[in-house]
Amino acid sequence: MHMADALLSPAVGGSMWAVSAAAIAYCSKKVRTELDDDKAPLMGVLGAFLFAAQMINFTIPATGSSGHLGGGLLLAILLGPHAAFLTMASVLVVQALFFADGGLLALGCNIFNMGFIPACIVYPLVYRQLVGTNPSRARLTTAIVVSAVIGLQLGPLAVALETVLSGISALPFSTFALLMQPVHLAIGIVEGLVTAAIISLVYKARPEILARVRETRPPGSIPLRNITLAFLAAALITGGIISRFASKNPDGLEWAIKRTTGATELEAMKAGIHGALASLQERTAFLPDYTFRKPDGESKGGAAPMVERTKPGETGRNAAGNKLGTSVSGLIGGGITLGLALMCGFLLRKKPQPAA
Amino acid sequence: MTSLEGTLLDFKRLDLLATGDSAIHRLDGRAKVLVVLVFIVSVVSFGKYEVSAVLPFFLFPAVMVALAGLPAGFLLKKTTLVIPFALVIGMFNPLFDREVAVWFGPVGISGGWLSCASIVVRAILTVSAALILVSVTGFPSVCHALERLGMPQAFAMQMLFLYRYLFVLAEEGGRVSRARRLRSFGNKGMGLQAFGALVGHLLLRAWERAERIHRAMLARGFTGEFHSQGCSRFGKRELLFLLGWTVCFVILRIRNVSQIVGGLISGVFS
Numbered sequence: 134m135h136m137a138d139a140l141l142s143p144a145v146g147g148s149m150w151a152v153s154a155a156a157i158a159y160c161s162k163k164v165r166t167e168l169d170d171d172k173a174p175l176m177g178v179l180g181a182f183l184f185a186a187q188m189i190n191f192t193i194p195a196t197g198s199s200g201h202l203g204g205g206l207l208l209a210i211l212l213g214p215h216a217a218f219l220t221m222a223s224v225l226v227v228q229a230l231f232f233a234d235g236g237l238l239a240l241g242c243n244i245f246n247m248g249f250i251p252a253c254i255v256y257p258l259v260y261r262q263l264v265g266t267n268p269s270r271a272r273l274t275t276a277i278v279v280s281a282v283i284g285l286q287l288g289p290l291a292v293a294l295e296t297v298l299s300g301i302s303a304l305p306f307s308t309f310a311l312l313m314q315p316v317h318l319a320i321g322i323v324e325g326l327v328t329a330a331i332i333s334l335v336y337k338a339r340p341e342i343l344a345r346v347r348e349t350r351p352p353g354s355i356p357l358r359n360i361t362l363a364f365l366a367a368a369l370i371t372g373g374i375i376s377r378f379a380s381k382n383p384d385g386l387e388w389a390i391k392r393t394t395g396a397t398e399l400e401a402m403k404a405g406i407h408g409a410l411a412s413l414q415e416r417t418a419f420l421p422d423y424t425f426r427k428p429d430g431e432s433k434g435g436a437a438p439m440v441e442r443t444k445p446g447e448t449g450r451n452a453a454g455n456k457l458g459t460s461v462s463g464l465i466g467g468g469i470t471l472g473l474a475l476m477c478g479f480l481l482r483k484k485p486q487p488a489a
Numbered sequence: 490m491t492s493l494e495g496t497l498l499d500f501k502r503l504d505l506l507a508t509g510d511s512a513i514h515r516l517d518g519r520a521k522v523l524v525v526l527v528f529i530v531s532v533v534s535f536g537k538y539e540v541s542a543v544l545p546f547f548l549f550p551a552v553m554v555a556l557a558g559l560p561a562g563f564l565l566k567k568t569t570l571v572i573p574f575a576l577v578i579g580m581f582n583p584l585f586d587r588e589v590a591v592w593f594g595p596v597g598i599s600g601g602w603l604s605c606a607s608i609v610v611r612a613i614l615t616v617s618a619a620l621i622l623v624s625v626t627g628f629p630s631v632c633h634a635l636e637r638l639g640m641p642q643a644f645a646m647q648m649l650f651l652y653r654y655l656f657v658l659a660e661e662g663g664r665v666s667r668a669r670r671l672r673s674f675g676n677k678g679m680g681l682q683a684f685g686a687l688v689g690h691l692l693l694r695a696w697e698r699a700e701r702i703h704r705a706m707l708a709r710g711f712t713g714e715f716h717s718q719g720c721s722r723f724g725k726r727e728l729l730f731l732l733g734w735t736v737c738f739v740i741l742r743i744r745n746v747s748q749i750v751g752g753l754i755s756g757v758f759s
Contacts, residue, residue, distance in 0.1 A: 135574070137571075137612055137616075138529060138532075138533055138611065138612070138615035138616075139575045139579070139608045139609070139611035139612035139615060140575065140578055140608060141533060142533065142534075143534045146533065157640070157641060157644050158641050161643035161644050162641070162643075164643050173646060173647070173650065173703075174703045174706065175696070175703070176647050177647055177650020177653065177654055177699075178650070178695050178699035178702065179692075179696075179699070180651035180655075181651055181654035181658040181659070181695070182691065182695040184655055184658065184659045184662065185658040185661055185662025185665075185691060186691060187662070188659060188663050188665075188666050189665055189666045189669070189684065189687060189688060190666070191680075191684040219643065219644055219647050220647065220651075223644065223647045223651045224651065227648070227652065229619060230620075230631065231500050231623060232500070233568070233570075233571045233619055233620055234571075236529065236615045236619060237529055237615070237618070237619050238526075238530065238533055296578065300537060301537045301604065301608060302578050302579065302581065302582060302604075302608070303581060303585040303586040303600075303601055303604060304578065304582075304585060305585070308581075326681055327681060327688070329685075330681060330682065330685025330689065331685050331688050331689040331692060333685075334689030334692075334693075335689060335693065338689075338693055339693065339696070342696065465751040465755060466541060466745075466748050466750040466751025466752065466754065467540065467541035467544040467747035468544075469750050469751065470544055470545045470746050470747045471544045471545075471547055473548075474544070474546075474547040474548035474551050477548055477551055477555070478550075478551030478552055478554055478555040478561070479551075479555065480555075481552060481555035
């Protein structure tokens, strides 16, 4: 579920960075004020524990493939939402830097999808409501599984939205969502069961760990809850409409090639935050979606250097001959500059070795 | 995914690269973090069909690897491990986007293939930039740099704690995993129940470790502040490094150098 830089536009990546940075600032403040100071080593060690837990694979029942723990919900149950969010964010930073899981620009998206959603949305608004004050074992398990499933449905939904708004991938939103959601339904159930198993063990061995978190009530004020419930409902409704729409068209591929879907999806999302984001992106992107940019100085033939800031428009084939010129010189030039760039590396590398 | 112990070894090797001593290593972390961010933003800001104009950006990883004396083969291997993930999404582009965008004589190349190639090139560039950043700066310095650039202190502290215990606990996880593998006789693990118990106990041990750490820290006068002793300065070298690369990226971003070079070459030959 890690998003990569290569599929992201700067506008979407930057906005999500801003959102995640704000959340980190808020949660850092909260963690400093609300909690006893033994949280600091605890958060660090539990972040490291998450890596350790991910080294132990488990076999997903009935499929034979193996998965590992995601951990966002587990941390939220153990640490509370703010500390869990910070811990997840730090884990994602390490993954981005050392394992190249998701890029640096995509970090904002990844922190939101895998940190903010489970810790700050699902935990206070779903898990805490379901689990109540003194849960039985069955109720605890149910609450955890339901929360994990909801978290792992919202996360991929956000991934699909962010990818489609970026416009680098040609996948229409509905197809992307249909690819992601069912897979993550299975993953969510397994994640829920595993988390429940771990939590019930902790509950048996050291019940005070869980009792302590329960005492610090999250500020689950009603307006925020209402917003999120509305968001959930909207997601479910759009999900339902999209899946019906898609199943009416058995040959999804042919239908998608016409790209009508891409257009209608974006139209439908023109409202609210997505609309604002999309229009921001339209303004900042040099190349709006689905129009191929033509080099400006095409008529001048091969040596046309001005490729930026061209009129986004017709894909006309009348200029095919000239296009051949530009594309061939682009290919040759690309190869040569790539060679030169790597050559620079080799030349620079040779120098320090005799000196050393 | 390959063997997890292998991943951990790679992780350690990457971490050790930061102990190197070169002109690049000695620069202040902030300069390097900012340059890499500018690099990534300029690379991803290209249009989705751009391939040739992105290629000159390979200059940055090549020069950095050379100047810092990093093992190019190792970084290349780490980078290529990640490409399939970008390709999983990128490979749908040729299916959905079939309009011919470029003609090479009679051969038409659809926009989908172009954008797919573009995604792969971007993925290689952005991933290698992140790996280079951590191998010439080191994780603690990246944290300090980010903190001095405005990241909240609590979060910086969290990242340093995480980094401190990462290797300790990951090795423990690796041992647990190996022990289970030896006892499950070729069956994949021993079911979810066993997994829950294993990870649960790992969690309890980690929790107790955190409590010990906290007591040890209190005994040594911890008051909630972290003090770093390394006080590198953002001097002239850093400014030069930052400005030099930024200007370079801006030029590469607004001029298609590949196109210019190709035009010159084909002009010479015709």
